[in-house]
Amino acid sequence: MEEESTSAESNTANERIRLNVGGKHFETTLSTLRSGGPDSLLYALSNRPSADPNPVFIDRDPEVFSVLLSLLRTAHLPSTARRFSRQELADEALFYGIDAHLRAATAPPPFLGIDAALATSIRPASEGLPSSFAASDSGAVWIAHGGQISGYDSSLIHAGTVRTHLDEIDSICRVWPEIAAVGSKSDAGLHFYNFSGSRHIGSVQWTDPLDPRIFKARVSAITASENSVFASFDCPHRENCILEVDKSNLRIVNEFARQSGNQAKNMVPAKLTWIPATGVLVGSAVAGGAFGFSGYVRLWDPRFGEVVWETNEPGGSGRSSRFGDSFTDVEADVEGLLLFKLCSKSGDLAMADMRFLKDDPWIYLKEKNPSLVSCGEVSNSVVHCYRGQVFVARDGELEVWSRVEERASVGVKSENECDAEGFYRRNFVDKREDSERGIIKKIEGGGDRLFVSREDVEGIEVWESSPSAVAISVL
């Protein structure tokens, strides 16, 4: 019986259907129309009684429809789609209820640092110097610039701009898909803005009833876990702490990591990363001065407010084997549970496994490419981990450290288990002319894109790895 019913169903699915879109006739099968999903308009149309000899009439543009029909048939966007803007296609796909299909077909392929090129640059219309930005997993990005937040959706179309009460936004974090947490170095408190309503929905201030000096604390870093937002606060007299804020009601639930801030090793964390796999918060701070860089990396367990592991450079516990070569930037690879630091003097990249942190856990990655050896000391450097790749910016240059795929044959095991550093290869992402645009201030990956902002350059760069070879005609 069951077999019969499925075969009957497949028969109806193979049935042909005629459509009249804006006067042009199309013929397709029900299964093609239904591949848009049960919620789509086309699915609803396909449920008409098939006995009706007249084609279904849809009062829309036939040319855009033919593109979308090809998309349903082949799961590829045909080249004729280039005649229409992204916005037109997105609107039309939304009308037919197949926007998810369009997004899947237009999404960039998995991001590979070794094969990335500058895809586009997004520039907010006014006061375009980005002070910070936050990327989402879908490839959308929020840019904070001049007290405004401009949102760009996953196809990088401008979605809207919110003017905040802050004059300058120095940290921004995506709390919910529509809610941003922002902080400023010139204004106190952590503030939440709802993007869709374009309004302020809450603030959090650090206060201590027992200590009146805790006043006008400013936010220097924000990160979000599944249920909470963590923000590091810094008072004018440099005392600092981390507050845990409940995402659902925006109330403070926990205060920990309170430090006096009178030394480099207890100043406010300038970078916070939540590691969901182990439930720890990684914070780091670096101060640069005439005598080089000094700073710390600390791992907190927010439930107990305790430091799980820490290292201070120069000196302190967890001493580095490389004396006088303290780090300029530290970044945690959330998926790979790795910590990466960039040495200030040698310019080397070092890796530590977060599962086996000990006194000196750093493994210095070997430079194997003779044409790239030792870049030496640079004043500005940024490290960012994305999809198992480590992106390092030195002044204006962008490079990537990526792992070589391990052999298919599992039988051959490496004799040396600690040979992990040998699997990383360093490559430049950019071309020489790209690096001349300015010093890289921030790198963030999201949704198979890498967003890069540069000092005194309007807008942010979007790097993608494209499967299509952009051949340049020289005829």
Add this chain to the structure above:
Amino acid sequence: MPPFAGSQPVGLSKPDSNIVSIDVGGQVFQTTKQTLTSAGPKSFFSRIAESSGIYTPFIDRDPELFSLLLSLLRTGNLPSKAKAFDLHDLIIESKFYGIETLLINSLSSPSQLEPFNLQKSLLLPLNGRDSPSALAATTCGALHVAHGSKITSFDWSLRRKATVLTYFTAVDSLLALSPALVAAGANDFSGLQILDLGSGRVRETLNWENVTKSGSTVQAIGASPENMFVSFESSRRNSNSIMVYDLHTLAPVTEIGHNEIFGADIDSAIPATKLQWIESCNLLMASGSHSGPSGVSGNIRLWDVRSGSVVWEISEKVDCFADVAVCDGLSAIFKVGVNSGEASYVDLRNLNEESAWVCLGDKRKAMNNNGKKEGFGCKIETQGNQVFCTKGGDVELWSEVLMGSGNSGRIFKKNLMGRMRDMGGAKITNLAFGGSTMFLTRKDQQCVEVWQSSSKEF
């Protein structure tokens, strides 16, 4: 997706008729069974041809693209109106119908190479900052480029690419085994790696077990229809050998030209740096050169792979080759001299002990060894009946002028390729041929130049 669905009875067509009607996306096409079956015996179209009769099969695809592919089936060529479409759409569509090979044959096959009509038409940019170190092209025109530790592969239409990361710091020899499989080796890294470019993984690593138990670096890779030849040198550089592998199973077949160096026998110390299979003679050409205090010396050997013996050998003392290539179509071995920079040839048809190079260019330059290295780094490659020789930033095309009877000697003439504005670019570092295209790379340029004939422009 079902191949065809919801058939409709058509009153007019008779079951035994040779005419087949197909409804594609609402548009009815008529063709013959012969045309449909020309796509191949088990293809999608021949199934339609078999099943056609009283019903008109319905294919839920784009009718406009189908009409182009139907023309391809009928004539073997795409109609000119196909230029209004993107080739990538056609490739997707031809894959759906299972006739991609027809499309490849009509657009990119080695028989369509028009050497006198090649012009610089495209630049394929490579991401990152590494200059290309090796090129490998397949017969259908797909291209693999090694740059730094990466290999970027372009499909035959040069519209899709993919990049993989390798263990090498730089790849020095590259050979395309199939569109998704390459053999890669380096002068400073042990072992030949067979890379699966689809997954980016190493499928196999082939090593040569040498006496010194040191690593084995790859100096050259070559292939015949059945075998793959790899020239290995031990990392201590005191022994070298040419290994023969089965091209399909990658199992070692035999080893030829094994040299162990004792003492100061410089000549045997030279590993082969170029391997080329000579199809018409069933011989393997292996050449290697060595730069010493007394200048560059080298040797060219023709190996009979089955018996493992040298059939013919020439030792190069004066004006040693910078590069050697065998032209099967012209039955000759060509070289470009490292000192003179001039091309010379040896006729393959009557090789003997006294065979000597016949210089094609300025003979005086080849004779006096004045220590100049005008030909240093020059490349020579053959394709069909033509010989392509690079000189600095230019490519010379040598072709034989066929004279009527009564002439004893062979006449070769050269032409400089390209338009005036393409001349004198940066030095050419690699040259490869695939499909109807010539690929070349230049020093310090992060792109591949594509030379195509103007009539083949899509």
